[in-house]
Amino acid sequence: MTTRPLRADARRNVEAILDAATATLARDPDASINDIAKAAGVGRVTLYAHFENRGGLVAAVVERAMREAEASLRDVDLSGDPAAALVRLIDATWQVTLRYGALVVAAEKSMPVTEMAAAHSEPRARAQRLIDHGRALGRFRTDLPVSWQVTAMHAVTHAAATSVYAGELPADEAARAIAATMLGLLTPPGQVVPDVDALRVGR
Amino acid sequence: MTTRPLRADARRNVEAILDAATATLARDPDASINDIAKAAGVGRVTLYAHFENRGGLVAAVVERAMREAEASLRDVDLSGDPAAALVRLIDATWQVTLRYGALVVAAEKSMPVTEMAAAHSEPRARAQRLIDHGRALGRFRTDLPVSWQVTAMHAVTHAAATSVYAGELPADEAARAIAATMLGLLTPPGQVVPDVDALRVGR
DNA sequence: CTCTTGTCGTACATCCCTGTTCGACTTATG
DNA sequence: CATAAGTCGAACAGGGATGTACGACAAGAG
Numbered sequence: 001m002t003t004r005p006l007r008a009d010a011r012r013n014v015e016a017i018l019d020a021a022t023a024t025l026a027r028d029p030d031a032s033i034n035d036i037a038k039a040a041g042v043g044r045v046t047l048y049a050h051f052e053n054r055g056g057l058v059a060a061v062v063e064r065a066m067r068e069a070e071a072s073l074r075d076v077d078l079s080g081d082p083a084a085a086l087v088r089l090i091d092a093t094w095q096v097t098l099r100y101g102a103l104v105v106a107a108e109k110s111m112p113v114t115e116m117a118a119a120h121s122e123p124r125a126r127a128q129r130l131i132d133h134g135r136a137l138g139r140f141r142t143d144l145p146v147s148w149q150v151t152a153m154h155a156v157t158h159a160a161a162t163s164v165y166a167g168e169l170p171a172d173e174a175a176r177a178i179a180a181t182m183l184g185l186l187t188p189p190g191q192v193v194p195d196v197d198a199l200r201v202g203r
Numbered sequence: 204m205t206t207r208p209l210r211a212d213a214r215r216n217v218e219a220i221l222d223a224a225t226a227t228l229a230r231d232p233d234a235s236i237n238d239i240a241k242a243a244g245v246g247r248v249t250l251y252a253h254f255e256n257r258g259g260l261v262a263a264v265v266e267r268a269m270r271e272a273e274a275s276l277r278d279v280d281l282s283g284d285p286a287a288a289l290v291r292l293i294d295a296t297w298q299v300t301l302r303y304g305a306l307v308v309a310a311e312k313s314m315p316v317t318e319m320a321a322a323h324s325e326p327r328a329r330a331q332r333l334i335d336h337g338r339a340l341g342r343f344r345t346d347l348p349v350s351w352q353v354t355a356m357h358a359v360t361h362a363a364a365t366s367v368y369a370g371e372l373p374a375d376e377a378a379r380a381i382a383a384t385m386l387g388l389l390t391p392p393g394q395v396v397p398d399v400d401a402l403r404v405g406r
Numbered sequence: 407c408t409c410t411t412g413t414c415g416t417a418c419a420t421c422c423c424t425g426t427t428c429g430a431c432t433t434a435t436g
Numbered sequence: 437c438a439t440a441a442g443t444c445g446a447a448c449a450g451g452g453a454t455g456t457a458c459g460a461c462a463a464g465a466g
Contacts, residue, residue: 043445045426151365160351192395246413247454251455421454426447428445428447429446
């Protein structure tokens with residue numbers, strides 16, 4: 001069942017289609033196959049030569065996105081000072097969100113809910129581990145549900161991406177803004193909000 | 204050009220259609236006219252008798268939603284202690300978001316961008332006034348763009364709505380969670396996060 | 407009660423998108 | 437350079453949604 005190697009231009013086209021689909025579907029989840037093919041500089045028929053149907057294409061796109069995202073996030077160090085770890089996690093998360101955030105949101109519609117849940121569960125679990133850690137050390141607030149805090153974190157990150165797309169927020173300020181926002185969001189009432197920049201000196 | 208009064212049942216149907224469209228479009232922005240008509244307990248043709256086309260229908264739905272939302276939010280007192288005012292604004296905003304949030308998000312797709320911007324501009328301006336006020340008093344952080352803070356506020360509110368729809372967050376806890384989150388989000392680094400519940404005793 | 411207004415089902419034309427087939431053409435590979 | 441692999445445009449059938457037209461029927465207003 002090992003398919004034999006594609007010709008060079010075919011391989012190139014598959015990549016181009018995947019890239020175009022990533023960008024196009026992010027902009028419009030209902031983009032037609034035609035739009036995607038044109039954006040890839042390829043005939044519609046060629047696209048069908050490589051992907052069974054629409055579902056197959058978006059599955060491939062999302063799968064690739066998830067693989068790359070997972071790779072970037074896997075080895076973020078979540079130990080040590082929770083606030084510093086939070087900043088590290090956000091820096092890493094921001095990169096993948098900027099590239100794939102809109103796509104994932106777009107895909108949420110055309111994908112089975114279970115798959116979407118699976119896609120989000122890993123990043124959510126990571127964030128939750130971090131928050132639990134910070135709570136255990138008394139550094140993060142405990143008067144709100146953890147699941148809500150994770151959701152809010154997710155939402156703020158997506159909002160930043162939208163903001164950047166809209167040109168309201170410069171891309172290079174985004175990570176700092178998210179981190180600052182999040183730090184405030186997690187600090188317990190009655191405690192002092194830590195300064196972001198002190199935690200981000202390494203950048 | 205004053206259209207003469209509709210018959211009683213016609214008026215009832217228009218309302219039913221508007222209600223059904225609000226609910227149906229919130230669930231699925233691409234819902235067909237047929238779905239909406241059925242949900243309203245009305246024939247598809249009847250729907251066309253009252254609304255020129257799809258665009259006209261969603262325009263009417265959104266316009267009604269905005270009018271009602273505006274009415275609820277108009278007279279929130281934004282003066283006095285900024286943190287307390289924030290809680291008041293959030294309580295009011297939460298109500299309309301819970302009812303119309305999903306719809307507005309859904310409509311963002313099929314509506315001209317300019318109209319959407321207009322729809323959001325009023326609530327945004329209100330939030331911005333409040334934040335400016337808090338900043339002037341040294342109560343809110345100034346190390347992040349105001350527009351970003353407004354966006355984050357918006358995003359968190361929507362996230363809460365999504366969370367409630369998903370059953371993760373009880374509806375009656377949502378307003379408190381949003382307010383607590385937002386307070387943290389606006390408190391300057393180096394300052395103490397105020398306690399939400401102290402500010403919400405009135406409820 | 408009568409007449410106007412509104413409703414409903416069916417049917418129809420139209421449009422757009424999907425997925426497939428075909429044959430001619432181009433490009434990589436050996 | 438010769439062959440196999442890949443591309444392309446045009447064209448087709450199918451399905452679904454939109455918007456319109458018609459005629460029979462129900463319901464509110466006076």
